[in-house]
Amino acid sequence: MFEQIKRLAKHSAIYGLGGIVSRLLAVLLLPIYTAYLEPDDFGSVGVLIALSAVLVTILRGGISSAFFRFYFDSPETAHRLRVLRTSFWFTMASATAGLAAGVLLAEPIADALGVGDPWLVRAAFVGIWAQMNYEQLTALFRVEERSLAFLAATLANLAVTVAATILLVVVLDWEALGVIVGNWLGTLTVYLALLGYRREQLGLQLDRPLLREMQRFGLPLVPAALALIAVNFSDRFFLVHLAGRDEVGVYELGVRTASAMVLLLTAFRTAWPAFAYSIEDDAEAKRTYSFVLTYLVFVASWLALALAALSPWIVRLLASDPDYHPGSRVVGLLAFGTAAYAAYIVMAIGVGRARRTQFNWVIAGAAALVNVALNVLLIPRYEMMGAAVATVAAYVVLFAGMTYWAQRVYPVAYQWRRVATAAGAAVALALAAKLLDARLPLAVGLALAYPLVLLPLGFYLPAERERLRALVRPG
Numbered sequence: 001m002f003e004q005i006k007r008l009a010k011h012s013a014i015y016g017l018g019g020i021v022s023r024l025l026a027v028l029l030l031p032i033y034t035a036y037l038e039p040d041d042f043g044s045v046g047v048l049i050a051l052s053a054v055l056v057t058i059l060r061g062g063i064s065s066a067f068f069r070f071y072f073d074s075p076e077t078a079h080r081l082r083v084l085r086t087s088f089w090f091t092m093a094s095a096t097a098g099l100a101a102g103v104l105l106a107e108p109i110a111d112a113l114g115v116g117d118p119w120l121v122r123a124a125f126v127g128i129w130a131q132m133n134y135e136q137l138t139a140l141f142r143v144e145e146r147s148l149a150f151l152a153a154t155l156a157n158l159a160v161t162v163a164a165t166i167l168l169v170v171v172l173d174w175e176a177l178g179v180i181v182g183n184w185l186g187t188l189t190v191y192l193a194l195l196g197y198r199r200e201q202l203g204l205q206l207d208r209p210l211l212r213e214m215q216r217f218g219l220p221l222v223p224a225a226l227a228l229i230a231v232n233f234s235d236r237f238f239l240v241h242l243a244g245r246d247e248v249g250v251y252e253l254g255v256r257t258a259s260a261m262v263l264l265l266t267a268f269r270t271a272w273p274a275f276a277y278s279i280e281d282d283a284e285a286k287r288t289y290s291f292v293l294t295y296l297v298f299v300a301s302w303l304a305l306a307l308a309a310l311s312p313w314i315v316r317l318l319a320s321d322p323d324y325h326p327g328s329r330v331v332g333l334l335a336f337g338t339a340a341y342a343a344y345i346v347m348a349i350g351v352g353r354a355r356r357t358q359f360n361w362v363i364a365g366a367a368a369l370v371n372v373a374l375n376v377l378l379i380p381r382y383e384m385m386g387a388a389v390a391t392v393a394a395y396v397v398l399f400a401g402m403t404y405w406a407q408r409v410y411p412v413a414y415q416w417r418r419v420a421t422a423a424g425a426a427v428a429l430a431l432a433a434k435l436l437d438a439r440l441p442l443a444v445g446l447a448l449a450y451p452l453v454l455l456p457l458g459f460y461l462p463a464e465r466e467r468l469r470a471l472v473r474p475g
Contacts, residue, residue: 021154021155021158025158025161025162026256026259029162029165029166030253030256030318030319031318031319031320032165032166032169032170033045033169033179034253034318034319034320034321034324035320035321036169036170036173036175037169037175037176037179038249039246039248039249039250039323039324040246040248040249041175041176041249042176042248042249042252042253043236043240043246043247043248043249043252044115044116044117044120044176045176045179045180045252046236046248046249046252046255047113047114047115047236047237047240047248048113048115048120048121048124048180049233050229050232050233050234050236050237051109051113051124052124052127052128052131053229053232053233054226054229054233055098055102055125055128056128056131056132057222057225057226057229058222058226059094059095059097059098059128059132060091060094060132060218060222061090061094061215061218061219061222062214062215062217062218062219062220062221062222062225063087063090063091063214063215063218064087064091064135064136064139064218065217065218065221065273065352066087066214066215066217066218067083067084067087067136067139067143067214068139068142068143068273068274068277069217069273069277069352069355070083070210070213070214070217071083071084071143071274072143072274072277072278081201081203081205082205082207082210083210083214084140084201084202085201085202085203085204085205085206085207086205086206086207086210086211086214087136087139087214088136088137088202089204089205089206090206090211091132091133091136092133094132095128095129095132095133096129098125098128098129098132099125099126099128099129101125102121102122102124102125102128103122103125106118106119106121106122106125107121109121114240114241117176117177119177120176120177120180123177123180123181123184124180126181126184126188127180127183127184127187130184130187130188130191131184131187133191134157134187134188134190134191134194137191137194137195137198138150138153138154138194140198140201141153142270142271142273142274143274145274145275147271150270153190153194156186156189156190156193157186157187157189157190158186159186160185160186160189160190161182161183161184161185161186161187162182162186164181164182164185164186165178165179165182165183166182167182168181168182169182217355217357218357220357220358220360220361221357221360221361222361223361223364223365224357224360224361224363224364224365225364226364226368227361227364227365227367227368228364228367228368228398230368230371230372231364231367231368231371231391231394231395231398232391234368234371234372234375235251235371235375235379235387235388235390235391236248236251236252238372238375238376238379238387239251239379239383239384239387242376242379242380243379243380243383243384246323247383247384249324250323250324250326250327250384251327251330251384251387251388252327253315253318253319253324253327254311254315254327254328254329254330254331254334254384254388255330255334257307257311257314257315257318257327257328257331258307258330258331258332258334258335258338259338260303260307260335261300261303261304261307261334261335261338261339261342262338265300265338265341265342265345268296268342268345269345272345272346272349273349273352276289276349276352276353277349277352277353285353286410286411286412286413289346289349289350289412289414290412290413290414290415291415292346293343293346293347293414293415293419294414294415294418294419294422296342296343296346297339297342297343297419297422297423298422298454298459300338300339300342300343301336301339301422301423301425301426301427301450302426302447302450302451303335303339304332304335304336304338304339304426304430305426305427305429305430305446305447305450306447307331307332307335308331308332308333308335308336308430308433308434309332309429309430309433309438309443309444309446309447310440310443310444310447311328311329311331311332312325312328313440313443314328314331315327315328315331316328326384327384329384329385329388330384330385330387330388332430332434333385333388333389333391333392334388334391334392336392336426336427336430337388337391337392337394337395337396338395339423339426340392340395340396340398340399341395341398341399343399343419344395344398344399344402347399347402347403347406348360348402348406350406350407350409350410350412351402351405351406351409351410353410354409354410356405356409356410359405360402360405362401363398363401363402363405364398366397366401367394367395367397367398367401368394370390370393370394370397371390371391371393371394372390374386374389374390374393374394375387375390378390417458418459421454421457421458421459422454422459425450425453425454425457425459426450429446429447429449429450429453432446433446
């Protein structure tokens, strides 16, 4: 079992390198965005990012999730090529239809979203087309467990993206349009290169019976994914209408600071589906899933604690304009919400393994309803803090609901006491940092003390306790 976890950790670490570079570059670009964009322009970018996430989910029709599940049904090359080609051509057709609709309807969409310029909408739809097709081809590296090739594609994408964004925003002064176009130029460039690289595998084949089977698996996941997007992005829509675009811009900086959690989450999510489905023996899979949840919650909680404690200094470092500094107040809440979402991802894999995805939309829908209700209730009075609370509450509902359903269809003996200890200790330390109004040295100390605080709480297994004691023992 531990060999399996080492394998997951290895690929997650390699995928994570791309995530680290991506986040670092995103952080380095934030001072450029805040210097060359007004908060309302930055808010428009955030709204269009949210729109893109919604439309990508709808246009995919669940095929991206089905690709990972069906690819491992047989080791035969012919079967795997059918799955790849069917997924590829469905994605190409759906993305192209979406692009055409977006270009034609750009003006009414811009009016409905309150972003002003319809060219921002047209640019966002080109990005949707590029993203969908790029991610379908890079998914092949993931099922092949070629994490280094995936990393190379990611780094090439980032290099072109950063160069294009700086050119368009700083040199050509394209403002918000430059951010949106810059974000997909790298994706489109690398996609075209991958198209040539994979040309022998991408024959003109679309297996309709297979597509129907994949859609039966994947389509129930679409409303669930949309509900998840509502949880992740609806706060921007409510903020823009209930508090104004300036508030969205400040909140967006807090969101992007908390998205350092994505370094962990993206690396894990990239490696997890292929890894989890590739374990053939159910007993081994269940034991592995149990330990994965424990250690993922430990790492995610530690990172969330660090972000919560250090958020005032991180935000000041990222934005020289003091108008953005209040965004630090939402960082901790959003980071811990993301930790709950990470745990949800582990729980959901059991449902996928059992092919019992029909109930997923009910769980995600309940979380979305909680999110929408709290946004409506809290934003008028508390503005972005209300939005952050609504997001965290929805993630908790999401995790709890998926835990209930997954344990019914694919029961696993998860280590709940250890999971609760890891999460609870991190939340307590984060609250201590806020209540004490900790200065930087104390905030750093509280974050670093987390593994030691877990020692007397009985979190560690005997061998882990001995290793930790050896690390901190004098001499």
